[in-house]
Amino acid sequence: MSVVQKLYEHCSLGKRRSSGQLGLLWTKLCPLPLWGVLMNAVLVALLALNLFVLGVVLWRLAVLSRLNALLDTELKVLRQIPQDQSLDLDELLGRGKRTVIVMDILNPMEVAASQSWFADRFGSVAAPLIRRIVYDQAVKNIHREVAKWGVQAQVTLHRGA
Numbered sequence: 001m002s003v004v005q006k007l008y009e010h011c012s013l014g015k016r017r018s019s020g021q022l023g024l025l026w027t028k029l030c031p032l033p034l035w036g037v038l039m040n041a042v043l044v045a046l047l048a049l050n051l052f053v054l055g056v057v058l059w060r061l062a063v064l065s066r067l068n069a070l071l072d073t074e075l076k077v078l079r080q081i082p083q084d085q086s087l088d089l090d091e092l093l094g095r096g097k098r099t100v101i102v103m104d105i106l107n108p109m110e111v112a113a114s115q116s117w118f119a120d121r122f123g124s125v126a127a128p129l130i131r132r133i134v135y136d137q138a139v140k141n142i143h144r145e146v147a148k149w150g151v152q153a154q155v156t157l158h159r160g161a
Helices: 003-012 019-029 033-079 089-093 108-115 117-122 127-148
Strands: none
Touching: 108 117, 108 127
């Protein structure tokens, strides 16, 4: 005889009952405290896990809040700097040490639109990506063209802030 059959006989007290009566009788006569303890343990574990996750989230929120405050002060300082001034290459490279050719592409979106139907149709949606592709392609093209002339050049791309 199985354990379930023994419990059934014990709880039904040898009487035949309907399934609804059996369920009601089962909960009244044979409460399984193990299930209750197990469910309470699971609920306490879930509650502890939720509290731990809440603590981690609040801690990360505090860290991000401090970082946001630091970035806000940096932004205030950077906004005071005039943005329309061109880059002072003499200050960066020094005088007389190197000669540098600077090229600024003034119409990257038009260049991209003339080369690709995607840039023509979706240029306004993906403008930063398209500009970056145009500049990267320009660097490759310049390096290839000056190599045809036998010029050894270091062609690099410097992105502004």
